[in-house]
């Protein structure tokens with residue numbers, strides 16, 4: 696029922712075209728009386744503009760207000776699904792009543808309303824200690840090979856991420872990071888996941904956003920599911936949503952967000968619709984909250 700925006704079959708003929716919030720809301724307008732509703736969103740580049748300093752990233756204020764409205768609507772579930780740790784992303788989003796799936800779904804915490812994010816309890820899926828130890832070793836040793844200030848190390852054992860957002864030449868920086876990682880982990884114990892101005896290393900076979908999304912759908916059994924994201928890892932969740940939709944398990948839409956005009960093409964192609972910027976994602980969520988309130992479940 697959704698118009699295909701940049702679907703793989705027509706991608707050669709028609710590049711994905713970004714729309715504004717109202718255009719994306721039009722896709723789901725006929726479904727606003729459905730309950731339960733599951734709204735899942737990535738953080739960086741989706742709810743937050745990409746900040747050259749990963750530790751400086753902040754949520755678009757309208758997005759926070761919209762998420763707070765969404766969690767207050769009966770039958771509406773909100774989950775933040777991020778590569779950051781659950782504690783980190785909960786501290787940046789600060790919406791009580793939402794679920795925080797961190798480290799691509801390896802971590803899970805539920806923030807109670809009015810609870811401080813730093814006191815949220817987080818459950819982590821176990822993985823063999825050799826991966827966490829290797830991630831920690833690389834986090835300590837890689838900055839000795841690349842001493843430039845643009846390298847930002849995000850420790851999140853059993854994974855680790857090396858950001859180079861503020862490098863003057865991001866292509867070159869990406870190659871240097873990849874070469875340094877290969878030198879320190881020549882046996883490729885950790886799997887490489889290149890993202891937007893980041894190289895992430897994760898244990899093999901661990902849950903990623905696709906599995907996390909599939910599990911959320913199985914758990915909540917939403918009739919309407921929305922997923923917003925901007926990066927290759929989010930495309931996995933888009934695929935999980937679309938596969939649940941094809942199976943008739945849920946309805947909904949995968950919504951790609953473009954920040955910096957550099958959303959990877961395959962991300963837009965994996966989505967049903969492309970929003971022009973994080974601020975449009977915030978406007979979409981605000982309009983969605985209004986729509987769900989105005990159209991209560993029958």
Ligand SMILES: [Mg+2]
Nearest residue numbers: 737739740926
């Ligand atoms: Mg992102």
